[in-house]
Amino acid sequence: xxxxxxxxxxxxxxxxxxxxxxxxxxxxxxxxxxxxxxxxxxxxxxxxxxxxxxxxxxxxxxxxxxxxxxxxxxxxxxxxxxxxxxxxxxxxxxxxxxxxxxxxxxxxxxxxxxxxxxxxxxxxxxxxxxxxxxxxxxxxxxxxxxxxxxxxxxxxxxxxxxxxxxxxxxxxxxxxxxxxxxxxxxxxxxxxxxxxxxxxxxxxxxxxxxxxxxxxxxxxxxxxxxxxxxxxxxxxxxxxxxxxxxxxxxxxxxxxxxxxxxxxxxxxxxxxxxxxxxxxxxxxxxxxxxxxxxxxxxxxxxxxxxxxxxxxxxxxxxxxxxxxxxxxxxxxxxxxxxxxxxxxxxxxxxxxxxxxxxxxxxxxxxxxxxxxxxxxxxxxxxxxxxxxxxxxxxxxxxxxxxxxxxxxxxxxxxxxxxxxxxxxxxxxxxxxxxxxxxxxxxxxxxxxxxxxxxxxxxxxxxxx
Ligand SMILES: [Zn+2]
Numbered sequence: 407x408x409x410x411x412x413x414x415x416x417x418x419x420x421x422x423x424x425x426x427x428x429x430x431x432x433x434x435x436x437x438x439x440x441x442x443x444x445x446x447x448x449x450x451x452x453x454x455x456x457x458x459x460x461x462x463x464x465x466x467x468x469x470x471x472x473x474x475x476x477x478x479x480x481x482x483x484x485x486x487x488x489x490x491x492x493x494x495x496x497x498x499x500x501x502x503x504x505x506x507x508x509x510x511x512x513x514x515x516x517x518x519x520x521x522x523x524x525x526x527x528x529x530x531x532x533x534x535x536x537x538x539x540x541x542x543x544x545x546x547x548x549x550x551x552x553x554x555x556x557x558x559x560x561x562x563x564x565x566x567x568x569x570x571x572x573x574x575x576x577x578x579x580x581x582x583x584x585x586x587x588x589x590x591x592x593x594x595x596x597x598x599x600x601x602x603x604x605x606x607x608x609x610x611x612x613x614x615x616x617x618x619x620x621x622x623x624x625x626x627x628x629x630x631x632x633x634x635x636x637x638x639x640x641x642x643x644x645x646x647x648x649x650x651x652x653x654x655x656x657x658x659x660x661x662x663x664x665x666x667x668x669x670x671x672x673x674x675x676x677x678x679x680x681x682x683x684x685x686x687x688x689x690x691x692x693x694x695x696x697x698x699x700x701x702x703x704x705x706x707x708x709x710x711x712x713x714x715x716x717x718x719x720x721x722x723x724x725x726x727x728x729x730x731x732x733x734x735x736x737x738x739x740x741x742x743x744x745x746x747x748x749x750x751x752x753x754x755x756x757x758x759x760x761x762x763x764x765x766x767x768x769x770x771x772x773x774x775x776x777x778x779x780x781x782x783x784x785x786x787x788x789x790x791x792x793x794x795x796x797x798x799x800x801x802x803x804x805x806x807x808x809x810x811x812x813x814x815x816x817x818x819x820x821x822x823x824x825x826x827x828x829x830x831x832x833x834x835x836x837x838x839x840x841x842x843x844x845x846x847x848x849x850x851x852x853x854x855x856x857x858x859x860x861x862x863x864x865x866x867x868x869x870x
Contacts, residue, residue: 441788450720456849456852461848463844465706468488475697476511476735477690478661482732483665490503493671493709496713498672498713501669501670504667507663507666507739508664508739510664511736513532515657516658518652519652521545522651523648529612531694531834532628535617535619538656538657539656546566546654549570550572551571553571557591557592562595565597566596567597569592569597571584584603588600589620589626590621593624593625593627607830608830609831612834612836613630613633614832628654628658669730672725672726672727673712673721675725678724680754681756683722683724685711686708687762688730689740695833696839698839700832703850707847707850708759711851722859722862738809741810753815755814757818757819757868758811759818759819759821759858760821761804764827765849766841769849769850772803772822773801773817774817782868783817786856786860789860817870827841
């Protein structure tokens, strides 16, 4: 059956019209002819998503009312209750919160000060998962290194020092290795603490927090991110041969695991209710800023796809399931719990989309799946032309949809905001709703609703 559908798509490719002018002079629709039955609803969804700033206003309500939402916090618990009540008000089906136990890391008070040469406070944020310093703090000289190799070359000098990895930001994927593994690398050579230059493009003296892990069999030393400006200053001082001495105080600790939840809501499929198109985000955030771009906006934009379908009376053939996942930032317990709970239906997941890179313009979509699925996705993406998206790139996926997708070999999509703007405020006090334009949220909602609706409503499954 799916073979027949593929054949029909190929046959119809001959009549694809690319922006040709009709006799009346109006712009004819672009894209594959098989999309014809979906065009009206797509136009309605895109129009409704962009008619007002509903989505931005909902994001502002979430972030103003509950603030940042680190795993195990009262803020997150309250926000989960709000999401559940609000999805119910939207008229979504099967609204539910499914319990997940999550780690609870608490920052406490923290500070870092250069005590020699003259006193100078450092803009810092302890890294998530870090241990505390002794109550009196640690006072030590700083050893500045360029990268892991430089540390190896100067290993003998690291004993008793605070090692600073002053690694300029290239991409998140590359530079984040220092945040994750800097403390362990430094501890191997006897360092007493580790500083990492904040992982992000140069901001306004903004430190970026984020998760880190301790390696097995190595001392756990306190670790923090410091603003790029502070890292550069320490670098210049030591390049001049000066001793830089720092006092670091941190109270960070883990408390007992806490109860949290993944929240779900659905549009039940009219023909194949057991076939699932999953869209989602993570609802937790770090404990600074408001978790607006990371990842409140991803939750609101994917949620909009369902809210708009419900409002417009659009019920696709398959079930569209919204998942607001918990604990992506420091444990990924939410995405893993979903995989465990839904393993039996993993194969019935047709498509999964996660929005966890913000919505800053210019935004784009990434896809990972078979060549056959890619051809269908590229056809559907032609419907995004009015929104001005570039062709769908590679790199679909997301931390929360990853586990179920691996289990069910599910084609995956990512909605990606502009990376430079996103990573400039990522995990910082500056991650607030003010930096996001209402049009950026509306456009994300329009694009996600388009992809989700067509994939959920096609007569045949998206090929695996
Ligand atoms: Zn995120």
